[in-house]
Amino acid sequence: MQKCSVLLLLVFILISCQNKKAVKTGKTSADSTKYYALSGFFNQQIVDVDLHAYDMYLIKKLNGKKDSMAIDKEIFKTYAATFLQKDISAPEMRDRFSETVFHDLSTKSYTLNYRAKSVSEPIQNIDILLDENTNIVKRVFIRTEINHNDTSIVEQCNWKADKSFQINRFSKTVGGYTSNEFNYINWNDRKK
Numbered sequence: 001m002q003k004c005s006v007l008l009l010l011v012f013i014l015i016s017c018q019n020k021k022a023v024k025t026g027k028t029s030a031d032s033t034k035y036y037a038l039s040g041f042f043n044q045q046i047v048d049v050d051l052h053a054y055d056m057y058l059i060k061k062l063n064g065k066k067d068s069m070a071i072d073k074e075i076f077k078t079y080a081a082t083f084l085q086k087d088i089s090a091p092e093m094r095d096r097f098s099e100t101v102f103h104d105l106s107t108k109s110y111t112l113n114y115r116a117k118s119v120s121e122p123i124q125n126i127d128i129l130l131d132e133n134t135n136i137v138k139r140v141f142i143r144t145e146i147n148h149n150d151t152s153i154v155e156q157c158n159w160k161a162d163k164s165f166q167i168n169r170f171s172k173t174v175g176g177y178t179s180n181e182f183n184y185i186n187w188n189d190r191k192k
Contacts, residue, residue, distance in 0.1 A: 035094060036112055036128050039087040041137050045161065046080050049073060054187040061182040071185070079185055082167050083157060086123055086142050088114060096121055108132045109139075122146050137161050150174040163189035 049056070056076055059068045088097055097114045104111050109129040116124045127141040142157040151173050159165040164186040171179040 035089040035097070035099065035114060037087065037089040038126070038128070038140065039084055039089070041140070041161075042080065042083045042087075042159070045159070046077060048162065049076055049080075049187055056185065056187040059182075059184040059186075061180070063180055076185060076187065079167060079183060080165070082155075083140075083142070083159060083165070086126070086144065086157065088123060088126065097123075103132065104129070107138075110135070119145075160189065163187070 050073055056071045056073075057068060058071045058075070058079075059066065061067075088094075096118065097116055100113045100115075102111055102113075103109075107129060109132055112126075112128040112130065114126040114128075122144050123142065124145050125141075125143040127139075128137060129139040130136065131138055138161055140157075140159040140161075142155075144153075144155040144157070146153045146155070151171055154170045156168045156170075157166065158168075164184065166185075167183045169179070169181040171177075171181075
């Protein structure tokens with residue numbers, strides 16, 4: 001009877017030790033974390049515009065002066081390329097950002113937030129809003145901060161799926177010069 005009790009006790013201890021090891025090694029490593037691949041989304045949007053005959057226009061404001069014009073697909077692609085440069089889903093980028101996910105009842109979305117771990121990272125923040133029922137991208141917000149020589153540039157990009165996007169840049173030099181640039185491209189958004 002004692003041998004049986006000792007044997008059961010040893011089996012219990014062995015199982016307990018194995019479970020503790022599993023808990024310790026059960027963390028998700030940065031290598032297995034998958035960030036949302038924005039380049040796929042943006043490329044799909046660009047292809048959609050390329051395949052359709054949308055009436056596209058650009059509204060541009062530079063330091064308070066406003067201009068608007070009809071644009072073609074090539075100009076659209078030139079501006080859209082800004083978004084393609086801001087994909088952080090590559091494996092070498094993953095350990096430089098932290099991800100949070102929350103359900104936003106006010107927008108009926110799941111929001112994926114990627115925040116830079118370092119203030120020296122050019123891309124500081126990305127928010128991707130997914131429809132709560134379909135998980136299809138509704139909007140993307142990207143904030144970039146760059147210091148170049150004596151100029152700091154904050155760029156805020158906003159893509160409204162299947163409709164429009166904005167690229168806003170705010171520049172400031174050490175000497176006090178400021179520049180505000182607002183670019184709005186619309187191809188399928190009747191409501192401004």
